[in-house]
Amino acid sequence: xxxxxxxxxxxxxxxLTAPRAxxxxxxxxxxxxxxxxxxxxxxxxxGSSYAVLLVSGDGRILREIPLTARAxxxxxxxxxxxxxxxxxxxGYFALCFDLDGRxxxxxxxxxxxxxxxxxxxxxxxxRVIYMTEHDVDTGEGVIGVxxxxxxxxxxxxxxxxxxxxxxxxxLPDGRTLVAANGGxxxxxxxxxxxxxxxxxxxxxxxxxxETGALKAQHGLPPEINLLSIRHLAADASGAVWFGGQxxxxxxxxxxxxxxxxxxxxxxLVEPGGPAGDALRGYIGSVAVCAEGRLLAASAPxxxxxxxxxxxxxxxxxxxxxxxxxxxxxxxPRAFAISSGHGVVRTEQVAEGDGALETRFPSTEFxxxxxxx
Amino acid sequence: MVLRGFFRVNFERLARTAAIAVxxxxxxxxxxxxxxxxxxxxxxxxxxxxxxxxxDQFILPRIDTFKTRTHELAEAVAGVCQPAANxxxxxxxxxxxxxxxxxxxxxxxxRFGPSARNHRLERxxxxxxxxxxxxxxxxxxxxARKPELLEPGALAAQxxxxxxxxxxxxxxxxDKQPLGSADDEAARYRCGxxxxxxxxxxxxxxxxxxxxxxxxxxxxxxxxxxxxxxLYRDTAESAREIAKALVTGFDLVRDRIALPELLAISRTPxxxxxxxxxxxxxxxxxxxxxxxxLRDLYEACAFEARVGADKGWMTGFLTAGWNGLxxxxxxxxxxxxxEVASKDHLHVVRKLRFDIxxxxxxxxxxxxxxxxxxxxxxxxxxx
Numbered sequence: 001x002x003x004x005x006x007x008x009x010x011x012x013x014x015x016l017t018a019p020r021a022x023x024x025x026x027x028x029x030x031x032x033x034x035x036x037x038x039x040x041x042x043x044x045x046x047g048s049s050y051a052v053l054l055v056s057g058d059g060r061i062l063r064e065i066p067l068t069a070r071a072x073x074x075x076x077x078x079x080x081x082x083x084x085x086x087x088x089x090x091g092y093f094a095l096c097f098d099l100d101g102r103x104x105x106x107x108x109x110x111x112x113x114x115x116x117x118x119x120x121x122x123x124x125x126x127r128v129i130y131m132t133e134h135d136v137d138t139g140e141g142v143i144g145v146x147x148x149x150x151x152x153x154x155x156x157x158x159x160x161x162x163x164x165x166x167x168x169x170x171l172p173d174g175r176t177l178v179a180a181n182g183g184x185x186x187x188x189x190x191x192x193x194x195x196x197x198x199x200x201x202x203x204x205x206x207x208x209x210e211t212g213a214l215k216a217q218h219g220l221p222p223e224i225n226l227l228s229i230r231h232l233a234a235d236a237s238g239a240v241w242f243g244g245q246x247x248x249x250x251x252x253x254x255x256x257x258x259x260x261x262x263x264x265x266x267x268l269v270e271p272g273g274p275a276g277d278a279l280r281g282y283i284g285s286v287a288v289c290a291e292g293r294l295l296a297a298s299a300p301x302x303x304x305x306x307x308x309x310x311x312x313x314x315x316x317x318x319x320x321x322x323x324x325x326x327x328x329x330x331x332p333r334a335f336a337i338s339s340g341h342g343v344v345r346t347e348q349v350a351e352g353d354g355a356l357e358t359r360f361p362s363t364e365f366x367x368x369x370x371x372x
Numbered sequence: 373m374v375l376r377g378f379f380r381v382n383f384e385r386l387a388r389t390a391a392i393a394v395x396x397x398x399x400x401x402x403x404x405x406x407x408x409x410x411x412x413x414x415x416x417x418x419x420x421x422x423x424x425x426x427x428d429q430f431i432l433p434r435i436d437t438f439k440t441r442t443h444e445l446a447e448a449v450a451g452v453c454q455p456a457a458n459x460x461x462x463x464x465x466x467x468x469x470x471x472x473x474x475x476x477x478x479x480x481x482x483r484f485g486p487s488a489r490n491h492r493l494e495r496x497x498x499x500x501x502x503x504x505x506x507x508x509x510x511x512x513x514x515x516a517r518k519p520e521l522l523e524p525g526a527l528a529a530q531x532x533x534x535x536x537x538x539x540x541x542x543x544x545x546x547d548k549q550p551l552g553s554a555d556d557e558a559a560r561y562r563c564g565x566x567x568x569x570x571x572x573x574x575x576x577x578x579x580x581x582x583x584x585x586x587x588x589x590x591x592x593x594x595x596x597x598x599x600x601x602x603l604y605r606d607t608a609e610s611a612r613e614i615a616k617a618l619v620t621g622f623d624l625v626r627d628r629i630a631l632p633e634l635l636a637i638s639r640t641p642x643x644x645x646x647x648x649x650x651x652x653x654x655x656x657x658x659x660x661x662x663x664x665x666l667r668d669l670y671e672a673c674a675f676e677a678r679v680g681a682d683k684g685w686m687t688g689f690l691t692a693g694w695n696g697l698x699x700x701x702x703x704x705x706x707x708x709x710x711e712v713a714s715k716d717h718l719h720v721v722r723k724l725r726f727d728i729x730x731x732x733x734x735x736x737x738x739x740x741x742x743x744x745x746x747x748x749x750x751x752x753x754x755x
Contacts, residue, residue, distance in 0.1 A: 044749060048733070072755060088755055089755055118755055139502075139503060166755075187500055187502040188635070189500070189502065189631075189632040189635060189636070189645065189646070190500040190502070190627050190628060190631070190632055191626065191627035191631045191632075192623070192627055192753075192755075193499075193500050193624075193627045193628065195500055195501075195502065196494075196498075196505065196533070197491075197494065198491040198494050198495075198531075198532040198533075199531070199532075230755075248488060248489065249484070249485070249486075249488035249489040250484070250488075250603060251489075251602065251603060252489065277602050277603065278602070282754070284750055284754050300748055300750040300751045300754055301751045303748075303751075322746070322748060323748025323749060323750050323751050325750035325754060339748070339750075340748035340749030340750040340751065341748060341749075364748075364749035365749075365750075366749070366750070367750060367754055367755060
């Protein structure tokens with residue numbers, strides 16, 4: 001029962017691979033467009049077992065990779081058709097697997113004095129992955145750089161320029177990494193307990209990955225510094241949107257969604273639509289549709305997903321789904337939503353009908369959903 | 373139903389695993405006092421009754437007790453700082469500190485309402501504190517010796533780390549510089565700072581109490597859900613808040629006590645973990661009071677009455693689990709003071725983690741769910 005890190009990481013996976021041909025055949029068999037889309041997500045399965053799943057939009061599990069601990073996000077390497085499941089905070093492993101089952105999965109871990117925060121971002125060519133990390137000794141946020149072609153050897157790091165970096169995304173220029181510094185850390189000794197919430201100063205940091213230099217940093221007004229900036233998505237115009245998690249009393253929660261640019265400070269979503277307290281102070285993930293204009297933000301504690309028009313900055317639509325959290329763009333103006341109750345719902349936002357809802361038995365989808 | 377089938381399979385397996393694990397670590401699970409028996413089987417409560425009882429029978433009485441203890445603490449610490457104070461005054465203040473810790477433990481898991489506003493939770497207890505921030509910042513204040521910081525209310529504008537029990541403990545339980553034992557300027561300032569901190573804690577306790585009171589207080593909000601209530605639109609939301617507090621308490625025992633201890637003593641060579649209130653030797657008091665509070669809140673919710681008719685094994689499992697928790701929390705302090713990572717030490721910590729994890733799982737997936745309180749995977753523990 002002892003927690004031995006080396007053994008734990010080594011035992012973190014059992015690979016069940018499926019050849020690409022099988023995946024394609026299963027997807028075609030469903031006979032509709034949504035069914036052909038494959039999503040990746042971390043999940044809790046029967047009992048308390050954890051896994052990474054590849055699922056189809058019509059409710060079939062195409063592949064399952066069991067894990068001994070809970071994962072958070074799945075970073076996708078589109079260039080080489082691989083993915084990395086990141087252990088959730090405080091995380092000690094990441095698992096890379098080939099989306100088509102052509103290679104054995106690989107596990108990598110942070111150094112002894114670091115832990116992962118649950119997110120990573122591949123470079124456009126897939127040669128490196130940037131992982132959000134916590135420096136246990138100093139409490140500072142770090143971006144660890146891993147060489148994906150060389151056993152995921154850690155080849156460098158640079159600051160995240162804040163405390164508690166959570167999601168980090170690479171902008172289309174392939175060179176600017178935006179890190180959501182949530183504002184508080186966690187310590188390996190005390191698991192998921194937050195450290196010094198009262199001292200939070202969350203920010204979005206735009207970082208040059210070639211030099212590690214800070215290009216721009218945007219914080220929040222002091223009166224809403226308890227809004228932990230956690231999850232990010234870039235829209236078609238290049239603005240970076242965030243979903244926040246309020247660490248104070250629900251009745252004091254501000255608006256939870258906002259955006260910034262390299263050269264423009266944070267602006268919260270326009271007033272109107274459900275307020276921060278109605279969303280229970282908590283956004284679980286954000287995603288932008290393929291066309292790039294609509295942003296979806298999930299509020300699992302309120303059982304809702306809200307949609308914002310990224311041009312006007314206004315909430316334009318919302319949908320109720322219990323424990324909805326994972327989000328992925330599934331079409332020009334369409335999203336897939338996953339829930340902790342094993343549901344995947346795909347819908348066209350503008351039309352408001354034609355939603356397809358499928359239920360996966362014995363499955364609780366974790367925070368994030370990614371289109372593969 | 374898919375879900376029911378899932379739960380059945382899941383918990384039958386859990387019960388088997390539990391039986392094996394408990395047997396393997398040699399703990400008697402029957403015959404402990406205090407468990408629910410068939411003759412005294414609790415009746416299920418409606419969600420509205422559950423919320424009312426949790427508030428009126430659990431939360432509010434404990435807030436009153438805490439306020440009484442913080443007032444006594446403030447008076448006792450002020451007594452240490454009197455010119456003619458004797459060592460007995462310091463001992464009285466130390467006892468008052470430990471009683472305040474005991475009174476706070478049940479409230480540490482109520483992380484909504486007035487406690488969640490204005491950093492009150494952290495202003496009472498700044499923890500975790502892996503880099504000893506409280507003591508570092510306190511020492512900086514003591515070195516600067518600014519008289520205005522000792523004025524009533526002045527500490528509220530300082531870092532939360534220096535306002536609460538963590539900082540006060542450093543002052544009250546300092547063997548090298550016992551409070552009230554010297555009369556130089558530095559010693560007087562230290563005493564004044566201790567008095568200011570204890571007074572600040574008493575002020576926060578008063579704010580928490582008043583936040584629950586009155587027609588627009590938090591009690592009225594959580595007991596009167598409805599469309600016009602921004603916090604609780606229906607009874608299910610109020611009930612979920614209470615159930616989540618119970619789960620938060622389970623997680624706090626796991627993250628603050630069981631995991632750090634297990635991590636430290638499992639290392640090679642084993643180490644000592646840093647747990648809350650070690651300097652005041654009140655770690656055991658805090659753990660026992662927390663576990664006792666969890667059980668009280670569990671009983672106030674009458675969750676034991678929500679065991680499914682087809683899951684008779686669960687009643688015995690829960691009784692054994694709660695009894696185990698009480699035993700382990702009582703033993704933890706003693707084994708920690710003995711040989712690090714001894715057989716007993718490992719046994720107690722492993723069993724503590726096992727019981728807390730098992731009961732949490734049953735509460736979330738079975739008992740609360742049977743009471744109509746559904747706590748989603750992401751809602752409960754997302755990131």
